[in-house]
Amino acid sequence: MTRQDTPVQPRIHPTALVDPAARLAGDVQVGAYSIVGPHVTVGEGSIIGPHVVLTGHTTIGRNNRIFQFGSIGEQPQDKKYAGEPTRVEIGDGNTFREYCTINSGTVQDGGVTRIGSHNWVMAYVHIAHDCVVGDHTVFANCTNLAGHVHIDDWAILGGYTGVHQFCKVGAHCMTAVGTVLLQDLPTYVLAGGNTAQAHGINSEGLKRRGFSVEAIAGIKRAYKTLYRNGLTLEQAKAELAAQAEAVVEVRPLCDFLERSTRGIVR
Numbered sequence: 001m002t003r004q005d006t007p008v009q010p011r012i013h014p015t016a017l018v019d020p021a022a023r024l025a026g027d028v029q030v031g032a033y034s035i036v037g038p039h040v041t042v043g044e045g046s047i048i049g050p051h052v053v054l055t056g057h058t059t060i061g062r063n064n065r066i067f068q069f070g071s072i073g074e075q076p077q078d079k080k081y082a083g084e085p086t087r088v089e090i091g092d093g094n095t096f097r098e099y100c101t102i103n104s105g106t107v108q109d110g111g112v113t114r115i116g117s118h119n120w121v122m123a124y125v126h127i128a129h130d131c132v133v134g135d136h137t138v139f140a141n142c143t144n145l146a147g148h149v150h151i152d153d154w155a156i157l158g159g160y161t162g163v164h165q166f167c168k169v170g171a172h173c174m175t176a177v178g179t180v181l182l183q184d185l186p187t188y189v190l191a192g193g194n195t196a197q198a199h200g201i202n203s204e205g206l207k208r209r210g211f212s213v214e215a216i217a218g219i220k221r222a223y224k225t226l227y228r229n230g231l232t233l234e235q236a237k238a239e240l241a242a243q244a245e246a247v248v249e250v251r252p253l254c255d256f257l258e259r260s261t262r263g264i265v266r
Helices: 203-208 213-227 233-246 248-259
Strands: 040-042 057-060 071-074 087-090 101-103 112-115 189-192 197-201
Touching (some): 071 087, 203 213, 213 233
Parallel strands (some): 040 057, 071 101
Antiparallel strands (some): 189 197
């Protein structure tokens, strides 16, 4: 075998404890004193910092960065958990800063906590069992998701945001620092406060993501229909369905309202 044919070996610090059964791609880096369990898979280009614990049935994709003292795949904080082999699945290109904790799923739900790709997760964030997080989200420091929470693509949660179990947060939403969500937050909406109240749409975020002037105007009209026109929720949903025929970007808001289960921030 020639030198260039020699398989690349993971760069594992001598003090790290990596179970021989763990599956690490050839260029994965594992920092000092980290622990990687036997049912963990880590994809190409990922960097595991020092003092990180990867455990449980955990699959981590490519080009992820996990900073020091993170804990991923640990048992759920659920008294009903009885040792079932539930999972954590993480996509590609995510950043998890210091002290993030991500728990595995439960059999009472889908059995998996799932995080998509290209998410930016800041320090001390907790993502509980059975949460589903989309792509391109930002969770600022000390954000906490209770169990079974769903976060759609491009959502931004301000520091110390707390999300109640089973809540849903729509795409392109944004919350202010210290927000407490006890109900679902519809697509595009800005919210803040304890408990959360709606404060318009995330128009600046939509501009940055290439939404047209016409689309943003249509979304603003939809927001007024939902929040300012004195309609019942059912009346607003009927009006929004008609608006979606003219402005296709209103359709995701309609779809979110249909799948809401806890009522909406309103």
